[in-house]
Amino acid sequence: MKAVAAVAEILKREGVKFLIGYPVNPIIEAAAQADIRTIIVRQERTGLHMADAVSRVTSGQKIGVFTMQQGPGSENAFGGVAQAYGDSVPIVVLPGGYPRRITNIPPNFNSFLNYRHVTKWIEQVTMPDAVPDALRRAFTQVKNGRPRPVLIEFPTDVFQEEIPEPLVYVAAPRMRFGPDPRAVAEVAAALVAAERPVIYAGQGVHYAQAWSQLRRLAELLEAPVTTSLQGKSAFPENHPLSLGSGGRSVSKQLHEFLKNADLIFGIGCSFSTTNYGVAMPKGKPIIHATLDPADINKDIRAEHALVGDAGLTLDALLVEIKDRLNGKPRGRAQAVTAEIKRIKTEWMTQWMPKLTSSAKPLSPYRVIWDLLHTVDVARTIVTHDAGSPRDQISPFWECTEPLSYIGWGKTTQLGYGLGLAMGAKLAHPDKLCVNVWGDAAIGFTGMDFETAVRERIPILSILLNNFSMAIELPIMKTATEKFRSTDISGNYADMAKAFGGYGERVTEPGDIVAAIQRGVKKTEEGIPVLLEFLTEKEIEFSIHKY
Ligand SMILES: Cc1ncc(C[n+]2csc(CCOP(=O)(O)OP(=O)(O)O)c2C)c(N)n1
Ligand SMILES: [Mg+2]
Numbered sequence: 001m002k003a004v005a006a007v008a009e010i011l012k013r014e015g016v017k018f019l020i021g022y023p024v025n026p027i028i029e030a031a032a033q034a035d036i037r038t039i040i041v042r043q044e045r046t047g048l049h050m051a052d053a054v055s056r057v058t059s060g061q062k063i064g065v066f067t068m069q070q071g072p073g074s075e076n077a078f079g080g081v082a083q084a085y086g087d088s089v090p091i092v093v094l095p096g097g098y099p100r101r102i103t104n105i106p107p108n109f110n111s112f113l114n115y116r117h118v119t120k121w122i123e124q125v126t127m128p129d130a131v132p133d134a135l136r137r138a139f140t141q142v143k144n145g146r147p148r149p150v151l152i153e154f155p156t157d158v159f160q161e162e163i164p165e166p167l168v169y170v171a172a173p174r175m176r177f178g179p180d181p182r183a184v185a186e187v188a189a190a191l192v193a194a195e196r197p198v199i200y201a202g203q204g205v206h207y208a209q210a211w212s213q214l215r216r217l218a219e220l221l222e223a224p225v226t227t228s229l230q231g232k233s234a235f236p237e238n239h240p241l242s243l244g245s246g247g248r249s250v251s252k253q254l255h256e257f258l259k260n261a262d263l264i265f266g267i268g269c270s271f272s273t274t275n276y277g278v279a280m281p282k283g284k285p286i287i288h289a290t291l292d293p294a295d296i297n298k299d300i301r302a303e304h305a306l307v308g309d310a311g312l313t314l315d316a317l318l319v320e321i322k323d324r325l326n327g328k329p330r331g332r333a334q335a336v337t338a339e340i341k342r343i344k345t346e347w348m349t350q351w352m353p354k355l356t357s358s359a360k361p362l363s364p365y366r367v368i369w370d371l372l373h374t375v376d377v378a379r380t381i382v383t384h385d386a387g388s389p390r391d392q393i394s395p396f397w398e399c400t401e402p403l404s405y406i407g408w409g410k411t412t413q414l415g416y417g418l419g420l421a422m423g424a425k426l427a428h429p430d431k432l433c434v435n436v437w438g439d440a441a442i443g444f445t446g447m448d449f450e451t452a453v454r455e456r457i458p459i460l461s462i463l464l465n466n467f468s469m470a471i472e473l474p475i476m477k478t479a480t481e482k483f484r485s486t487d488i489s490g491n492y493a494d495m496a497k498a499f500g501g502y503g504e505r506v507t508e509p510g511d512i513v514a515a516i517q518r519g520v521k522k523t524e525e526g527i528p529v530l531l532e533f534l535t536e537k538e539i540e541f542s543i544h545k546y
Helices: 004-012 026-034 045-057 072-075 080-087 128-143 181-193 204-208 211-221 252-259 310-324 335-354 364-372 388-394 418-427 441-455 469-476 478-484 493-500 510-526
Strands: 017-019 037-040 064-068 091-097 121-124 150-155 195-202 225-227 244-247 263-268 286-290 304-307 380-381 433-438 459-466 502-506 529-534
Touching: 004 026, 004 128, 004 150, 004 364, 017 026, 017 045, 017 121, 026 037, 026 195, 026 364, 045 064, 045 072, 045 080, 045 091, 045 418, 045 441, 064 072, 064 195, 072 080, 072 091, 080 091, 080 502, 150 211, 150 529, 181 263, 181 286, 181 310, 204 211, 204 310, 211 310, 244 252, 244 493, 252 335, 263 310, 335 364, 364 388, 364 433, 380 418, 388 459, 418 433, 418 441, 418 459, 418 478, 433 441, 441 459, 441 493, 459 478, 459 493, 459 510, 469 478, 493 502, 493 529, 502 510
Parallel strands: 017 037, 017 064, 064 091, 091 150, 121 150, 195 225, 195 263, 225 244, 263 286, 286 304, 380 433, 433 459, 459 529, 502 529
Antiparallel strands: none
8 A cells, every 4th residue: 555545544544524735745636535525725824724623613523634745835834833833723734745865955845844843743754654653643642632733744755655554543542631639629629719700711621522511610609701712602601600702802891800800710721921812910819720731830820720621620620619519509690690790781881882883984893793693693603813803803792602703813813714714614514604804814815715615615704894904003103104004905895706706895884784694695505705894994992901
C-alpha cells in the first residue's frame, strides 16, 4: 500500500467524513478514492477556518482536517493555524513538504520548523512506515488535553513509497482526567462561603459538554453566570441567572456583578489577558478550574485551582456542594435574579433606541436586533467577525442552546467568520449558519463565498457595509482626513450574485426583516446568501471600565 493511501485510510478510521484542502497534495486524491468527501477552497486560510468550526461546533467529537501543498500552500495557511492556536481549537493540519533531499535546505519553507509555535504537536514524516505512528500520535494529542492544532508534514516523495500491509491502526482514544478531591473540597467550601460569587465559564465547558452540570451548579449556588466569548452559549442567556457573555463590549449587569463579586469561579477558561475578553476586577479572589495546568497563575493569581475536565470538575463540585447545603439552594435566587433584572432593564432601556433605530444609513444594531428576532435562534449558529460587528453583536445576541454561537478573539483575524459559518454548516446541515461581518473583513476572505456556492454550503452571510474601517476612525484621524486611509468600497451583493449565490443590498430600515426572511428561505433551498446592509459608521459600544 502506498503511504498516501495509508493516510487516507487512517483518516477514514478516525471517522473523518470530509477533507478540506487546497491542491496540490496527493492526500486529496487518495481521500476521494477512499470515499471521503473532498472540499476545495479558494485559499488555505478559509479552509482552516472551516476545519476549525467543525471541531468547535461538535465539541471536538469530530476533528476538522485540512491539507495543503508544500511551499506556498503551507506558507499561506499560517494565519488559519495561528488563529486556531490562539483560540485553542483542535484541528489536524497535513501539509506536504519539499522532497526529503531538500526539505531542510533554505529557502524551502519547512512546516516542521515554522509551525512549531502554533501547534501542540508537530512532526515531519521521513520514512513511509512511520505514517501510522505519526498519525496515531497526532490524533491522540488532538483528541486529548488542551485542544490545539497538530500538524504532520509529509515530504512529497514519502507519499508514493510502499508501506507493509495489513495496515494496523485503530482510532485514537479519548481520555478524561479530573481534579484532586482535596482541592475540590476546598473549592466547594469557598464557593459555599461566598456571599456574591460569580461563575465565569469558558470554552472548556463546551468541549466537555458540561452544560447541564454548569446550570445545576449555578442554580444550586444561586450564583450569576457569565462566559468568555469562546464560552458564549455554555449557559442559556435567557436564564434569570445569566449576565450575558464577556467580550470587549458587555452588558451593564455583567460589569456591575463582577465589580461587586466577592469570589470569581472560572471553569474551563484560561483567564488570559486579552482585549476581547472581560478583564477581572483587581483584588478579587479567584478560583481557576481548567484542563491545562499551564494556565494556572499565568495572567491572574488563583486562590484555589482545579485541574481537569470541566465536566468531571463540575460533577465533583456538585457532590461536595450539595453535601454542604443539605441538597438544596439557600433561598438567595430571588434577590439575585431581581438585581440582574433591574440592571438589565436599565441597560436595555439605554440601548433600545439604537437597537430599534430607523436611521439611514442603517444602524448595525438595528440589523442585529432584527436578525435576532427573525431567525429561529435555537436552531441557528451565529458567529461575528473582527472589528465593530463583534462588539455590536456579542452583548445583544441572546443564546439559548449550547454551541449556537461561535465566539472568538484571543487573536482576531478579519475574515475568520465566513469559514466558521461554512464549517458549522458542514457539521450541522440542519441549522441556519450565519456570519456577521464588516466590509473590511470581507476583503480578506470574500472570494471564498464562491466556495460556499460551488461546494453547496448554504450559509447566511450578513454584511454590515459602512464603506469604512469605522473602528479605526478615532486612531487614524489625520490619515483619514489627508489620504482617506480608512475608506473602502465595494458592492458585495453584486459580488455574491456574480458567484452564483443570492445577494441583496438593503438600505431601508423597514426592509430588513423581509430581506432576512427571503435570505433564510434561500438557504433552505440550498443557496448561500449574502445580505449587504448599508450601515452608518457606528462606533459606540457597550464598553464598561472599572
Ligand atoms: C488580519 C487583520 N488585520 C488587521 C486587523 C485590525 N482590524 C480590526 S477591525 C479592523 C477594521 C474593521 O472594519 P470593518 O470590518 O469594516 O468593521 P467596521 O468597524 O467598519 O464596522 C481592522 C483593520 C485585524 N483584526 N485582522
Ligand atoms: Mg466597515
